[in-house]
Amino acid sequence: MTLRKDLAIIADWIAPRSRILDLGCGEGELLAYLRAEKGVQGYGVEIEEARVVAAIRRGIPVIQQDLDQGLRNFADQSVDTVVLSLTLQATTYPRELLLEMLRVGREVIVTFPNMGHWHARWQLGICGRMPMTDVLPHTWYDTPNIHLCTIRDFESLCHDNGIAVHQRVVLNDLRRETWRNRLLPNLFGEVALYRCALMVR
Amino acid sequence: MPVEIPVDSVGLVTPQTVTFSAPLELECGRCLPGYTLAYETYGTLNAQRSNAILLCHALSGDHHAAGYHSMNDRKPGWWEHLLGPRKAMDTERFFFVCANFIGSCKGSTGPASTNPETGAPWGLDFPMVTVRDWVKTQAELADYLGIEQWAAVVGGSLGGMQVMQWSMDYPERLRHAVVIAAAPKLTAQNIAFNEVCRQAIMTDPEFYNGRYYAHNTKPRRGLSLARMIGHITYLSDNAMRTKFGRDTRGGKAFSFGFDVDFEVESYLRYQGSSFVERFDANSYLYITKALDYFDPASTWGGNLAEAFASTRANFLVISFSSDWRFSPERSREIVQALYTCNRDVSYAEIEAEHGHDSFLMPIPQYVAVLGTYLGRVAEEVGA
Numbered sequence: 001m002t003l004r005k006d007l008a009i010i011a012d013w014i015a016p017r018s019r020i021l022d023l024g025c026g027e028g029e030l031l032a033y034l035r036a037e038k039g040v041q042g043y044g045v046e047i048e049e050a051r052v053v054a055a056i057r058r059g060i061p062v063i064q065q066d067l068d069q070g071l072r073n074f075a076d077q078s079v080d081t082v083v084l085s086l087t088l089q090a091t092t093y094p095r096e097l098l099l100e101m102l103r104v105g106r107e108v109i110v111t112f113p114n115m116g117h118w119h120a121r122w123q124l125g126i127c128g129r130m131p132m133t134d135v136l137p138h139t140w141y142d143t144p145n146i147h148l149c150t151i152r153d154f155e156s157l158c159h160d161n162g163i164a165v166h167q168r169v170v171l172n173d174l175r176r177e178t179w180r181n182r183l184l185p186n187l188f189g190e191v192a193l194y195r196c197a198l199m200v201r
Numbered sequence: 202m203p204v205e206i207p208v209d210s211v212g213l214v215t216p217q218t219v220t221f222s223a224p225l226e227l228e229c230g231r232c233l234p235g236y237t238l239a240y241e242t243y244g245t246l247n248a249q250r251s252n253a254i255l256l257c258h259a260l261s262g263d264h265h266a267a268g269y270h271s272m273n274d275r276k277p278g279w280w281e282h283l284l285g286p287r288k289a290m291d292t293e294r295f296f297f298v299c300a301n302f303i304g305s306c307k308g309s310t311g312p313a314s315t316n317p318e319t320g321a322p323w324g325l326d327f328p329m330v331t332v333r334d335w336v337k338t339q340a341e342l343a344d345y346l347g348i349e350q351w352a353a354v355v356g357g358s359l360g361g362m363q364v365m366q367w368s369m370d371y372p373e374r375l376r377h378a379v380v381i382a383a384a385p386k387l388t389a390q391n392i393a394f395n396e397v398c399r400q401a402i403m404t405d406p407e408f409y410n411g412r413y414y415a416h417n418t419k420p421r422r423g424l425s426l427a428r429m430i431g432h433i434t435y436l437s438d439n440a441m442r443t444k445f446g447r448d449t450r451g452g453k454a455f456s457f458g459f460d461v462d463f464e465v466e467s468y469l470r471y472q473g474s475s476f477v478e479r480f481d482a483n484s485y486l487y488i489t490k491a492l493d494y495f496d497p498a499s500t501w502g503g504n505l506a507e508a509f510a511s512t513r514a515n516f517l518v519i520s521f522s523s524d525w526r527f528s529p530e531r532s533r534e535i536v537q538a539l540y541t542c543n544r545d546v547s548y549a550e551i552e553a554e555h556g557h558d559s560f561l562m563p564i565p566q567y568v569a570v571l572g573t574y575l576g577r578v579a580e581e582v583g584a
Contacts, residue, residue: 019543043540049552053569056547059577061515063536063548073537 003033005175006191010083010109013167013195014040018080021045021104023067023097024087028055035060042079068092071100083109086135086191089145095157102163102198111193116150116186119173134173135190151186158196167195206269210277211243211285211292214268218308219345225338231328234317238342239308240264240300243284244292246348252584253348254290254575255339255375256280256299257356257363260431260488261480263307266299267292282563289563289572294584295352300342302363304330304488306481313414313481324483325411332359332495336366340374352582353377353575354514357560358527359488362495365535368512369497377578378514379571382524382560384531385505385538386496391526394434395489398427402482411483424482425473432472437523437556441465498538505538515545517574519567521559522552547574 003011007030014020016038022031025044034040044055044062055062065073068091082105084097089112091097101108113135114120120131130140138145149157151170158165170181170189180188206212218239225233241264246253256266258279267278267285284290284297301309304327312327319326343351354375356364361383368378387395402408405423413419433441445465449455453462461467501507516539520532529550539546549570553559559567578584 041543043546049566049569052547052549053566053573056517056549056570056573056577061545061547063540063546064550065548073533073540075541078541 003029006111006171006193007033007085009169009171009193010085010111011038013109014038014081014083016040019078020081020083021074021079022083022085023071023101024084024090025055025060025062026051028058028060028062030083030085031055031060032058067097070096071104074104076103077106079105081105081107081109085109085111086113088112089148091147094147094149095161098157098163099161102196107166107195107197109193109195110154111191112149112154113145114151114170114186114189114192115148116152117173117190118187119190121187133190151189151192154192154194158194162199163196164199165194165196169193206272209285209288210281211268213272214241214243214265214270214278216241216264216270216308219342221338221341221345225334227328228331228333229329233303233310233328236303236310236338237308237314238300238303238310238338240298240342241266241268241278242299243267243297244295246296246346247584249583250348251350251352251582252294252579253296253298253343253346253351255343255351255354255367256284256290256297257335257339257354257360257367258299258301259356259358259360260485260492261428261476262360263305264299264301264309265307266297279561282561283568283571289568290355290575291572291579294579295575298342298346298348300339302330302335302488303338304335304484304491306484311481312411312483312487322412322414324414325486327483327487329490329494330487331491332362332366333370335363335491336370339363339367340371343374349374351375352578352584353379355379355381356383357381358383358557359492361527362492365497365509366495368514368516369508372511372513375514376582377517377574378512379517379519379574380532380535381519381571382521382527382532382557383518383535384527385498385534387493388531392493394430394526395493398430399486399489401426401430402486405482408482411486413482419477420482421474421477424477424480424485425470427482427485428476428480429469429473432469434526435557437525437554439523440555440558443554444468505534506541509538509544510542512542512544516547517570518546518548519560519570520548520550521555521557521564521567522550523554524557524559526557 020042082101123131170185220237222235265278266280301307316323361380402423405420408420448464497508498505520529536548
């Protein structure tokens with residue numbers, strides 16, 4: 001069973017036999033892998049009907065729910081890790097959701113497409129058009145991605161809300177980690193992966 | 202009458218009965234001196250006896266879940282849309298069992314049956330039965346059929362309550378629990394509706410304190426009213442608007458009297474009067490009480506998660522967006538409790554127009570969720 005590179009990094013960050021929530025789990029590929037390979041107990045949360053069925057077909061426990069309605073039904077600190085993979089930008093209240101995730105889980109893993117990527121900057125800054133990339137393939141008028149941000153934006157959100165970044169990996173457009181990504185992540189990173197927790201006060 | 206039976210139906214089925222002669226201790230403290238269960242089966246039990254699924258019916262349902270009893274039947278069983286060869290509940294893979302619960306009137310022992318002590322119908326002397334008692338009788342049926350463990354127990358509405366009770370009372374005897382359009386307990390509003398229904402029956406002059414059998418009559422008006430009220434709560438506002446609107450019967454002008462003007466009135470009267478022909482008023486009283494009493498969390502200080510803590514099954518919970526009798530919110534309470542006690546649970550909230558009755562309809566997403574889940578179960582049990 002092989003995973004997409006960004007999902008493989010997330011999988012590496014999750015402890016064996018831990019309990020997790022995967023928000024916006026899609027067809028449940030990450031959870032299927034984690035359950036089979038690491039004995040993880042996990043639930044997916046997904047809103048889209050066809051994906052719910054696909055996750056059930058994989059044998060993944062999936063809860064159909066709208067993330068914009070919050071996570072009230074999940075108790076405080078009831079899982080080890082809450083994952084939000086390439087979904088943050090499509091939520092109505094990203095900050096509130098992030099804080100909710102930190103209430104439910106000890107640790108959160110958040111990944112998002114970086115709008116600071118040079119290709120996006122080029123399209124907006126030079127061509128004067130709203131960026132369209134392979135992770136953001138939608139036109140501006142019918143995109144589900146309503147809250148796009150850059151790596152610097154996200155880190156400033158964390159800073160302002162007492163969220164500690166424990167680990168960060170930035171991948172380029174080929175989903176690889178290169179020296180350029182490390183040197184200038186906000187310019188060369190297309191997908192950013194973060195492992196965060198609340199700061200200990 | 203079906204001119205010919207559709208190819209996707211289980212076809213002609215024959216109800217069966219089994220009588221248990223040992224006394225049955227009931228939750229209310231009383232004892233039933235033996236009882237009969239009417240049941241039907243569909244599909245074939247495999248050699249390992251691993252592919253059996255128990256279906257639990259709702260208030261006015263019975264053991265006739267699919268197929269036809271004869272070529273003269275106007276309608277098939279109540280879950281015909283979902284139960285049959287290659288349907289969401291696939292009779293080519295599973296062996297389904299559906300039993301009429303005691304207290305009902307469709308062949309299992311109930312208030313209209315003969316009290317062996319008096320030789321007359323039980324009437325209101327019939328002991329109060331609960332969801333827990335029903336599950337106990339279904340477990341005896343499982344023993345009788347030689348089924349040690351169900352691949353799944355599946356039920357909608359009051360049937361979903363039985364499924365939950367099964368998972369708590371016999372955790373090792375079911376692998377999967379499918380709880381559809383149910384609630385962990387009734388709300389005050391729900392109990393209120395039931396009470397109005399019961400009052401309609403009990404205040405009917407033909408009720409004779411439940412001994413109407415001896416007077417060769419029945420509380421027609423009361424039972425019919427009860428059904429009309431119930432029916433309103435099973436449909437959504439939208440479904441009624443779509444189905445009837447303000448259409449008058451036959452497009453006629455207002456009568457300016459109290460006879461039927463609107464289609465919806467005509468429909469409700471028909472539902473009420475046809476129900477009287479096929480249902481016993483006392484059974485209606487007993488079953489609505491069983492609904493009201495159901496509250497498995499009550500023995501755990503109201504903590505539903507603790508009530509589920511002993512369960513072993515994996516769960517699928519399904520609700521319908523327009524169901525206001527057992528709303529999605531109520532199903533989410535079940536899901537939340539199962540999440541809290543670490544059970545594997547999947548939850549689907551189906552967009553549906555038909556209110557509570559949606560669980561009987563072949564809504565594509567509902568069929569996909571249920572069929573896919575049971576497909577996994579089939580692989581798991583080698584069905």
